[in-house]
Amino acid sequence: AQSVAQPEDQVNVAEGNPLTVKCTYSVSGNPYLFWYVQYPNRGLQFLLKYITGDNLVKGSYGFEAEFNKSQTSFHLKKPSALVSDSALYFCAVTPRASSNTGKLIFGQGTTLQVKP
Amino acid sequence: GAVVSQHPSWVICKSGTSVKIECRSLDFQATTMFWYRQFPKQSLMLMATSNEGSKATYEQGVEKDKFLINHASLTLSTLTVTSAHPEDSSFYICSARDTRYQIDTQYFGPGTRLTVL
Numbered sequence: 001a002q003s004v005a006q007p008e009d010q011v012n013v014a015e016g017n018p019l020t021v022k023c024t025y026s027v028s029g030n031p032y033l034f035w036y037v038q039y040p041n042r043g044l045q046f047l048l049k050y051i052t053g054d055n056l057v058k059g060s061y062g063f064e065a066e067f068n069k070s071q072t073s074f075h076l077k078k079p080s081a082l083v084s085d086s087a088l089y090f091c092a093v094t095p096r097a098s099s100n101t102g103k104l105i106f107g108q109g110t111t112l113q114v115k116p
Numbered sequence: 117g118a119v120v121s122q123h124p125s126w127v128i129c130k131s132g133t134s135v136k137i138e139c140r141s142l143d144f145q146a147t148t149m150f151w152y153r154q155f156p157k158q159s160l161m162l163m164a165t166s167n168e169g170s171k172a173t174y175e176q177g178v179e180k181d182k183f184l185i186n187h188a189s190l191t192l193s194t195l196t197v198t199s200a201h202p203e204d205s206s207f208y209i210c211s212a213r214d215t216r217y218q219i220d221t222q223y224f225g226p227g228t229r230l231t232v233l
Contacts, residue, residue, distance in 0.1 A: 032219050043122070043209050043224035044160075051219045090159065094220075101165065102148055102213045102220050108159045 002027045004091055006107035013081045013114055021076040021110045023091030031093040033074040034104065035065055038088040047089075050074060061085070081114045088112075118144050118214045122225035129200055130233055137195045137228045139210030145190035146212035150222065151183070154207045166193040200232045 004025045013019045025031065032051055036044040048059025055067045065076045074091060091107040119142040129135050139149055147168045152160040164185055165173040172185035182204075184196040193212075197204055207229050211222040 034221070036224070041207075041227065041229065043120070043226040044211075046118075046221060046223060049219065049221060088157075102150075102222065103162065103165070104150075104222060106159045109157075111157075 004093055004105050004107040006091055006110045008110050010111040015083050015114050015116050016080050019078050019081040021089050023107055024073045025093050027093050027095050029096050031095045034092040035076050036090045083114050083116055086114045118223040120212045120223045120225040122228050126229040128231045131201050132199055134198045135200055139193045139225050141191045141212040144214050148213040149193040150211045151195050152209045202232045205230055205232045
């Protein structure tokens with residue numbers, strides 16, 4: 001079965017430190033990869049996506065993600081965390097074979113807590 | 117960017133009543149929209165795919181007669197929870213598929229908190 005895993009339920013970092021939120025996937029072929037962020041009682045906001053090309057993708061709010069095909073990973077990163085980055089982060093993939101339907105497969109989410 | 121709105125943002129209703137939730141794509145047309153349900157501190161559960169001009173496609177285990185979906189235009193999809201019961205209380209989120217660029221991207225609405233008393 002195709003799946004997305006976010007192995008950490010919660011990530012805690014100090015403000016100003018770099019952060020990494022991990023994501024691995026088990027999907028056939030070369031899927032399209034996405035990161036979304038959700039603030040309390042809100043919908044999801046699009047951060048970035050990987051289609052092809054450069055393995056390092058830059059997105060909104062200073063976030064970036066590194067695609068690693070051999071490790072089937074797409075970790076979200078930021079060089080310097082802000083308290084306002086505290087939120088719930090979702091990794092999602094669309095298998096290329098399913099691109100016509102547009103369905104996303106979501107990870108279970110990782111809560112990022114940035115402390116002052 | 118692409119903006120998706122939802123209305124209402126929250127609703128409280130009595131058991132047995134029906135509730136309609138609207139999802140609109142504000143600055144792009146969306147032939148496909150999606151409806152999700154989210155429980156506290158959990159991931160999103162896809163309920164159905166809403167297709168403009170045709171019937172919605174429901175995920176396994178989702179009652180199509182209970183969760184009525186209508187996608188009457190390229191910018192509007194509605195979800196009606198019929199004869200709502202307390203177990204239907206949840207956070208409902210819609211998304212709209214933006215197909216204008218190389219790869220489709222789903223943009224999400226802000227969600228609707230439904231509480232059934």
